[in-house]
Structures are given as C-alpha cells and as structure tokens.
Amino acid sequence: MSSHRYFIINKPANMVSQFVSPDDVGLLGNLKFEFPEGIHAIGRLDSHSEGLLILTTNKKVTNLLFQGEAPHERVYLVLVGHLVSQETLELLRSGIAIRIKGGINYTTSPCDVQIIDRPEWLPKAKAELWNVPVTWLKITLTEGKYHQVRKMVRVAGHRCKRLIRVSIENLELGDLQPGEVREIEETDFFEKLKINNWK
Structure with a gap:
C-alpha cells in the first residue's frame, strides 16, 4: 500500500507555487489546509496565473508526467x-x-x-x-x-x-473554488493523468 498522497488545488492569483520563499509573496502554506510533510508542487504556475495545480509527496510524478515519452495535454x-x-x-x-x-x-x-x-x-x-x-x-x-x-x-x-x-489530461479543476484543496486517491490520480507505468 502506497504511503504517498495526491492533491489538486485551485491556486489563486498572487500566490507562488511554493511553500517557502525568501520574498514577501503569497505561499501555498497560507492555504487553510494541513498538508503532509514532503509535499511539493508539480508543473508550477507563475504567481499571476490561476487554476489547477498538483501537489504530491511522490517525487516520481514530475518525471512521469512531464519528462516521459507521451506528451500530456x-x-x-x-x-x-x-x-x-x-x-x-x-x-x-x-x-x-x-x-x-x-x-x-x-x-x-x-x-x-x-x-x-x-x-x-x-x-x-x-x-x-x-x-x-x-x-x-x-x-x-x-x-x-x-x-x-x-x-x-x-x-x-x-x-x-x-x-x-x-x-x-482528465484531471480537471471542476467546481473547486480559488484556494480550495481536494485529495485524490492514487489509482484515480494516475488514471486521470493517463500514466500507466507508475507502480
């Protein structure tokens, strides 16, 4: 059984896709949610951009999603x-x-x-x-x-x-409001991203 966890958030504008920064900026840690240790953002959005952002404790996701052979929409x-x-x-x-x-x-x-x-x-x-x-x-x-x-x-x-x-891919923002967080079950997460070789 995997110990990794997977989340999507609707990142608001004027927030960087990080938990720590030397600059005086909005951080993911400012969201009203208790994220697990080792969490990090995948496929970052710049501070002015909004919408779907993936967070996970699984360090393999970046390679599987953005550096694999099959491009992801x-x-x-x-x-x-x-x-x-x-x-x-x-x-x-x-x-x-x-x-x-x-x-x-x-x-x-x-x-x-x-x-x-x-x-x-x-x-x-x-x-x-x-x-x-x-x-x-x-x-x-x-x-x-x-x-x-x-x-x-x-x-x-x-x-x-x-x-x-x-x-x-099929991982969608849906009705998630700015600043809201949703946890996703592991198999569902990878199926929606069309990643087959994750195990």
Whole structure:
C-alpha cells in the first residue's frame, strides 16, 4: 500500500507555487489546509496565473508526467486584450517563435486555440466591466515552456490579462473554488493523468 498522497488545488492569483520563499509573496502554506510533510508542487504556475495545480509527496510524478515519452495535454482559459483575428488564431495554432531560457528562439508546437465566450462561472474582469475589447481563448498545449502561454499571446500582439489552467489530461479543476484543496486517491490520480507505468 502506497504511503504517498495526491492533491489538486485551485491556486489563486498572487500566490507562488511554493511553500517557502525568501520574498514577501503569497505561499501555498497560507492555504487553510494541513498538508503532509514532503509535499511539493508539480508543473508550477507563475504567481499571476490561476487554476489547477498538483501537489504530491511522490517525487516520481514530475518525471512521469512531464519528462516521459507521451506528451500530456494541458488546457488554459486565457483572457487577452483586444479582439483576436482569424490570422492570429492560425499563427498561435501553427507554432509561434518565442524566447525561452538562455535567450534561445523556440518555435512552439502546433496546438489548439479557440475563441470562447467567458465561462459563466467566472466573474467579469475589470476590462469587461468597462466594455474594453477583450477576447477569451481556450488554449490546449502538450508542452510547457516557462511562461509559454503568456509569451505566445504577447508575440501575437496581445497582452495576457488572466490565465487559468483548467485541466491536465482528465484531471480537471471542476467546481473547486480559488484556494480550495481536494485529495485524490492514487489509482484515480494516475488514471486521470493517463500514466500507466507508475507502480
């Protein structure tokens, strides 16, 4: 029987994906939940981004999920400034050149990008309340370079105003509210992530 534990949280904005930091920032430890010793975040979100974050005591999950041969889909809801044209959609879908760590030019892999209506469960952003032109996008990736989604939309001529990760494979945020934590049983966790070689 495994002694490892698995959780998902809905990470709020203005919180780093860490329990310890030398900086004065919001930490995962500020959430009202008693996490077990040895817990750590997998597939981090930057401090401004929100949504699905995996936490586990199992150190093997990072390699199994992000460094294995089979890519794993992540889905993001992204609010950008201004209206997105069909040409920009095609540019984002087909691959766009961004700068990654070390100042290297990198062309992103083809991905799925759709214009969507603002999901009903999300309150209107300030820009929407002020009737400033904005666009909601649903972006599905199978890679995750540092700040990739933000860089992609920026290179395409739009500023990212909000970014929410809603799923990794079949592991979904669902109705989890910002700051809420849900523990997941081990077999269910790996099945939803489509990882077969975890035992």
